Amino acid sequence: MTLNEFFEILRKNLIFIIVLAVVGALVAYFATGFIKSGYLNQQLLFLTIESKNPQDQLRGLDPSTTTDTAVALMNNSPQTSGSSTDAKKVASQVIRLTTESKNGQNSELVGQMATEKFNDEIKTYVPNYNLKLIQINQTTAPSRRLLNTNVLAVFGAAVGFLTALMLILIGNYFKIL
Numbered sequence: 001m002t003l004n005e006f007f008e009i010l011r012k013n014l015i016f017i018i019v020l021a022v023v024g025a026l027v028a029y030f031a032t033g034f035i036k037s038g039y040l041n042q043q044l045l046f047l048t049i050e051s052k053n054p055q056d057q058l059r060g061l062d063p064s065t066t067t068d069t070a071v072a073l074m075n076n077s078p079q080t081s082g083s084s085t086d087a088k089k090v091a092s093q094v095i096r097l098t099t100e101s102k103n104g105q106n107s108e109l110v111g112q113m114a115t116e117k118f119n120d121e122i123k124t125y126v127p128n129y130n131l132k133l134i135q136i137n138q139t140t141a142p143s144r145r146l147l148n149t150n151v152l153a154v155f156g157a158a159v160g161f162l163t164a165l166m167l168i169l170i171g172n173y174f175k176i177l
Helices: 003-012 014-034 063-076 104-125 149-173
Strands: 038-051 083-091 094-101 129-135 143-145
Touching: 003 014, 003 149, 014 149, 038 063, 038 104, 063 083, 063 094, 063 104, 063 129, 083 104, 094 104, 104 129
Parallel strands: none
Antiparallel strands: 038 094, 038 129, 038 143, 083 094
8 A cells, every 4th residue: 555545545534534533522521521620638547446434345346347337427428519528448447538629728628527527426326435536647738630621632532533543444454445
C-alpha cells in the first residue's frame, strides 16, 4: 500500500472518522460529570473502650467487632449537603475517616462533626461503656481533586479517532470495507 492509497482510504471514510472522534469527545466530556470532584481530607481515629464499672473489664465487648460497628454507624450517618464521609477499618480500634467536600475548610469540619456525632450517638447503643473516637494523627491538608473536562474531551476525541483509524485499516486489510 502506498501513501496515496492510504490517504485515499482515509478520504473515503472521513465522515466515519469524524463521527467517532466527536462521539469519543462527547462521551469523555459528559463522563466527567459522574466522577466526584472536590476537596479530600483524611484522618486516623482510635476507638477507645472503657468500662463504666471497674469490675466489669470489657466483658462481652470485642474491640474488633466494636470497630466494625463504629464504621457502620459512621457510614450510615446523614451527610451535610455537598459533602460525604467514608469510614474504613484499618486495624482493630483504628478507623480511617475520609471526608470530601466542595470547600477545603468544610471538609475538615465535616470530619470533626462526624466524629463528634458518633461520640454522642454511641452512648445510646452501648450505655455500659465509654466509647470515644480520638484523632491519632494530624489531619492531612485538604487535597483538591478536579478533572479538566476540556483535556478529557481532547483525549476522548483522540481515542475515537484512533479507534476509527484502526477499524478502517483492519476492515481494508480483510477486504470488509
